[in-house]
Amino acid sequence: MKNKQTLFNKLTNPKYIMVYATIGIFLIIYAFGAFVYGDKGFTTVRTFVNLFIDNAYFGISAVGMTMVLITGGIDLSVGAVASLTGMFIAYGTSVLGLHPLTCIAAALVMGVSLGLLMGWVIHYLNVPAFITTLTGMFFARGVCSLISRESIDIHHPFFDALASWKIYLMRYADGHWVRIKPIAFINFNVILFLVMIAIGTFILQKTRFGRNIYAIGGNEQSASLMGLPVGRTKVLVYGFNGLCSVLAGISYALYVKSGWNLSLQGGELEVITCAVIGGTLLTGGVGYMIGTLFGVLLKSIIPALITFNGNLLSWWGKIATGLLLLLFICIQRFVVTSSSGRK
């Protein structure tokens, strides 16, 4: 048989090109950083792990966003919902004296039901996703400000314990385990991020629900004619994204240990940018969790480089991100035209 399922054949499948591009560009930039700032400690494990620690909340949100984008939709409410989650925890623990878990449960109910509601409006009332989720964003932001207009610190033994919990990375030397130097550790946020990526990968690649997401993004009408549950899938995807937003909000609250009504403003676009430079097409139908993982790393390595440089001002980061977007969009454009032109 000519039709061999060899590893080589599998790896050269054109659908993976974008993921390769993301990983490749990440490696190039990393190598550049290592070359220029290697002596300042750019290549240490600590720097690498910090990429995860400082951006875990974006990554968690990007998991849900990737799914939404694959259906061909968009969700602008994620930043506001994450911010609202922070407010729930901060106000609940510090003002109402509730246990953080109670606040988190309330936030989960809020986030998931808002997501489901938006999904319902998008599919059954046929309102564009952009407008629906924009309204959701305004709503969540408004509620944030209703709760409090000031930043509230979070003080609770359980919460503090969770925030400071960490696993030090060890190495084996002279017969016993020692902490590597410079000291590097991973915390709850990093684990949550990696777990969400794993869950996202499983859903997308190994469940019928996940494959329906791809089918809807490929051609919604076809998906419906093939008898797939289009409406249910879309509503659930927005619900799942609501869940991810809440988890991202928890992660962010653990990171900054406070809640503020204006936190994570514009966060939704950062998250979308992560997904796009991770190879997800905004037109829908294409995207991988592994790409999103590297998209997050790629986006977070730029501020890291700027910090290492020390002379550059932070807004160069915005410009670099914009240029990165431009580069990826051009690559995508090239890939799309060259793979669909073959007949």
Next chain:
Amino acid sequence: MKKKNFDLSGLMQSKVTWAVIAEALILLVCFLIRPDFFSISYQPSTGMLYGSLIDIVNRSAEITIIAMGMTLVIALGGTDLSVGALVAVAGAIALKFLRWDVLTYNTPGDYSVCPYILVLTVPLIVCALMGLFNGFLVAKGGIQPIIATLILMVCGRGVAQILTDGKQFTTGYSPFRIIGQGSFLYLPMPIIITIVVVIAVALFTRRTAFGAFVESVGVNASASRLSGIKADTVILIVFMITGLLSGIAGLIYSSRIMSNDSNNAGLNFEMDAILAVVIGGTNMAGGRFSLAGTVVGSLIIRTIVTFVYYFGIVAEATMAFKALIIAVVIVLQSEPVRKYFAKRATLKAARLGGQAA
């Protein structure tokens, strides 16, 4: 002209109708709670009229101006996310030209370092060029507008900050103050500028065939191209207009605060402008557009905000109220709901007709 029949079901199906009804209802509620909501008074010291209604129109100026361009972009089936960032860029450039000496003298006075004409024209030209860049990516690169404009949205504010070295300049130059705070014919200047822009865009689209070309490309770009429309040119012009209008809005904004603010100038303007267009009845999928509807949409958004301020509801809660009212408008405008009302209207008409017979 033929006499037009009063077509109830057609009217009920029109999104613009719903927008006008919504605006009227909100104003009615305002009036019921505070009868002085509609009062307008003349202030001889500034030569301007004052009142909530004037304030609504005045404060909606930036969004209305941007939304004129956004209407055309959405009619083409796209969205322009970069307008907010362009507002910041325009402000940054204007202030840069006004206060080039900022490193030497720190007190702002009633002077401009560069000729005033440069202060006005350079920001507009740069914004138009940035719009052209968006248009180029869309027309020649074949990139989806929402992604193409995401680029400038992300790095536009970075450009603004680099231009001003990350600082916030202030100025006291009085000719610059006129743009945002002056008056003409008893009306605040931004209102006058808005009226001029709305009329200019309306004339340009409806008195020429440009509007028809935009709609045609928005519905079916391939067929339009084969009918001889230079679709690429149309796209370039539309994005350039939107860039230029964002620049005008940026000048008004920075004249109001007599300063530049690269982080907050035009923040979320793209969202408000898109909302205004959609509430005004232009379909996000492209095609038919309504400039009048967009003006109403922009007024609705501002009325809600003014309403909330005016009645002393916590200012920060504005967003939540805005969301609730917009949600109602959007649900009422959604296809299934409109069809339901249209069906009821026809049924009722049929019943009445039956009785008459």
Next chain:
Amino acid sequence: MPEKNILEMKDITMQFPGVKALDGVNFSLREGEIHSLLGENGAGKSTLIKCLTGVNYMDSGKIFLDGKEIAPSNPGEAIECGISTVFQEVNLCPNLSVAENIFVGRQPMKHGQIDWREINKRASELMSRFHLDIDVTRPLSYYSTAIQQMTSIARAVDIKAKILILDEPTSSLDENEVQLLFNVMRELKAGGMGIIFITHFLDQIYAVSDRMTILRNGHLIGTYNIDELTKFELVTKMVGKDMDVIFNLKRADVAPDSKIMLNAEHIGDGRINDISVTLKKGELIGFAGLLGSGRTETAEMLFGASKIATGEIFLDGEKINLNRPFDAIKVRIAFCPEDRKRDGIIGDLSIRENIMLAVQSRKGFMKPMTRQEQTDLANKYIKLLGIATPDCEKKAGELSGGNQQKVILARWMAAQPKVLILDEPTRGIDIGAKAEIQRLMLEMCGEGVSVIFISSELDEIIRCSNRIVIMRDRAKVAEVDGSSCTQQDILKIIAEGAA
């Protein structure tokens, strides 16, 4: 063979705004039969299928499957009932792999996970049943339309339904592939499945079906055994009127000294090379050849929709440069594209705007026509072409296929072209409208317009053309005189390539 009905549809009525798409239609399908459903476009075949598969709601009527009443409200429910469908346009997801397109929604699971190995294995087996030895893990968009069509057939077949519906499954398949499909259909039939087969190729109906049902304008004409009707009787029943109307058309006369209007010398754009065509004033040239033979590509070059890389084009003796359609329109060349929906009609705009578009775009947007001028222009052509519409403000997308084609024709007639290129103008429209479009075409020739007419239907090419250019494998292989050649001659050239 057991004469048991597995499907019965009774008194199906379906109303669209303004039209009764189906009016009390009865249809039955036996176990183990292939039943052809026939009718002109707009007769209601596809609508009937859509009622059966839950895509459309019917206004009244009942459907019985195995004696039990069913009322599927979406395609998913229809599949659960045991009705599997290949819809007219390829309805798959281009981003998914071939294998996944076959199995999405019913993937085999193992340990709570999708069993990809099994999916790819079974998909390979299924595709090799159609003698297609391809990598099923590549995305569908990677493959040709024919393979995509086979994939959707494979999906429908693998669902192992009681009823299989094939709506125009053969339109992009070649002869071998059609035979493979027929073999599979016969196998399935032997297994007791009932198959509903829709096609516009009459030969295929006779080759494979047992019975046929004919619809016309939403009405049932009758159900017949395959040997009850001859092809001629069948066509007469489908069309419902005397076919002589069509045969009365007179070919345009071209004076021998008529000047040369269009002259293309050795043009090529990379996809297709070295084509030379001359066209006299008032002459009608037919382009014959199979789909993909280069007919459309040549037309696109002559219209500037595809820029020529080599060769030269002369209009009225002057060399012209065509970089884009606008340039062609400027020198009064017009082009009705093949894909009406994608490249022709602008659905959301009114008939008036659709008609004035080419005229306006030639003028540029700064010199607008007044509303009154537009309305007058539109009304003139609505009357001239007999476009069925209450007024010129109706959305063009709401018209029937034939009327849409007339609107596009009106757009180009309004532009007063010297050369008019028509790519498959009569495809997918009913026979009455077809005859009318051919009549208009010939009338325009009479008025001195030169016409290039591309069609897959040889009889209409032979009937109308003064000369016929025959294309094969992206090259011009012959040019024959329209009045003296027969269908056989042309077929022979298309098949064998020799002049």
